[in-house]
Amino acid sequence: MTPSEIIDRATFAGLLDNLGGDVDFLGELVETYLASSPELVAGIQQAIAAGDAPTLQRAAHSLKSGSASFGALAFAAQCRELEEFGKTGALAEAQLKSAALAEVYAQVAAALQAELHTARRSPA
Amino acid sequence: MMEIKGRILVVDDYVLNRMQLKRALETQGHTVALAEDGRQALEMLNAGDYDLVLLDILMPEIDGFEVLTRLKNDPARRDLPVIVISALDEMENVVRCIGMGAEDFLPKPFDPLLLRARIGACLEKKRLRDQEVEYLQQVARVTAAAAAMEAGDFTPDSLDDVAARPDELGQLGRVFQRMAQEVVAREQALKQQVHDLRIQVDEARKASQVAEITESDYFQQLQSRVGDLRKILDT
Known part of the structure; x- marks a missing residue:
């Protein structure tokens, strides 16, 4: 997948617009997302391994929310499914769905950094 | 019409949501306090004075439902308006919260215009309710004064x-x-x-x-x- 397929540009641009075009603050948000998401990805996998459905639901919920706000819509949809599995206690399905979660997240992180880089170079 | 500014408590366990809401609300002129979970929110509500609570539902230990229940069971705070923060795919939770006394809901990701409109409407309603409560309290003061007059200790x-x-x-x-x-x-x-x-x-x-x-x-x-x-x- 190319960065533009991983991050929905309209959503990303909409977020920047909502921030009044403040690229620095957008950068802070992206950095916070990149700093907090690996823990959430690991938390999802640990919760599945421990059979802890409520923790799975909460971690997937947060990751979904943050990812969707930056336009990582496919990844957010994957998190949404995991959240639902956590809610219903379908841990076997969650196990299958989360198999490549860390790899997908790594793609999202790289694409997001690329989008931020582009936004920083674009005239306000 | 002049927009009402308020003291708003944002309760969300996800740091990105707290950052975005704080930024948007402060840009609109409100004073913002942040709570990272339900327990901290209840402590802050006991210690401080707020005009509005923006409340996430899914949180560890004490979730949004519990915070809402405790607020609505507290006679001193049951009139404090609560707007639930929620993704559009969680409407059942939103419906439950509104049934429990939440004023409104705010969909994630946040739209600043919608945020402004809902916060403004909520604060205006609170202002009118506060005025009504104050009016009734002062009517009671006049009737109490009449009783004191009769008793000779006015x-x-x-x-x-x-x-x-x-x-x-x-x-x-x-x-x-x-x-x-x-x-x-x-x-x-x-x-x-x-x-x-x-x-x-x-x-x-x-x-x-x-x-x-x-x-x-x-x-x-x-x-x-x-x-x-x-x-x-x-x-």
């Missing part, structure tokens, strides 16, 4: 803030206060008159007692003897 300055209102209730407060002051002043004048009369009566009584003694035969005899003794001494 203090005129107890209605100062009611009398300061610019509306009809304020006029009632002012009229009541003025009439009460007149009644109190008249009572005090009457008391003074009674006091003065009592002194006059006492003095008249003393004079009458003195006259009674000086006009008695015994007193006359004593006076005559005193006269005789003076003559003897003078010779």
Whole structure:
């Protein structure tokens, strides 16, 4: 997948617009997302391994929310499914769905950094 | 119309949501406090004074439902408006929260215009409700003043803030206060008159007692003897 397929540009641009075009603050948000998401990805996998459905639901919920706000819509949809599995206690399905979660997240992180880089170079 | 600014408590366990909401709300002129979970939110609500709570639902330990339940069971805070923060795919939670007394909901990701509109509407409703509560409290103060008047322990300055209102209730407060002051002043004048009369009566009584003694035969005899003794001494 190319960065533009991983991050929905309209959503990303909409977020920047909502921030009044403040690229620095957008950068802070992206950095916070990149700093907090690996823990959430690991938390999802640990919760599945421990059979802890409520923790799975909460971690997937947060990751979904943050990812969707930056336009990582496919990844957010994957998190949404995991959240639902956590809610219903379908841990076997969650196990299958989360198999490549860390790899997908790594793609999202790289694409997001690329989008931020582009936004920083674009005239306000 | 001027937009109302408020003190808003944002409760969300996800740092990105807290950052975005804080930024958006402060840009709109509100004062923002942040709580990272339900427990911290309840502590802050006990310690501080807020106009509105923006509440996430899914949180560890004490979730949004629990925070909402405790707020609505607390007579001192049950009128504090709560807007639930929620993704559009969680409508069942939103419906449950509104059934529990939440004022409204705010979908994630946040739209600043929608945020402004919902916060503004909520704060305006709170302002009107606060005004109504204050009005009823002041009406109760006037009726309590009437009872105090009857019991004789009315203090005129107890209605100062009611009398300061610019509306009809304020006029009632002012009229009541003025009439009460007149009644109190008249009572005090009457008391003074009674006091003065009592002194006059006492003095008249003393004079009458003195006259009674000086006009008695015994007193006359004593006076005559005193006269005789003076003559003897003078010779």
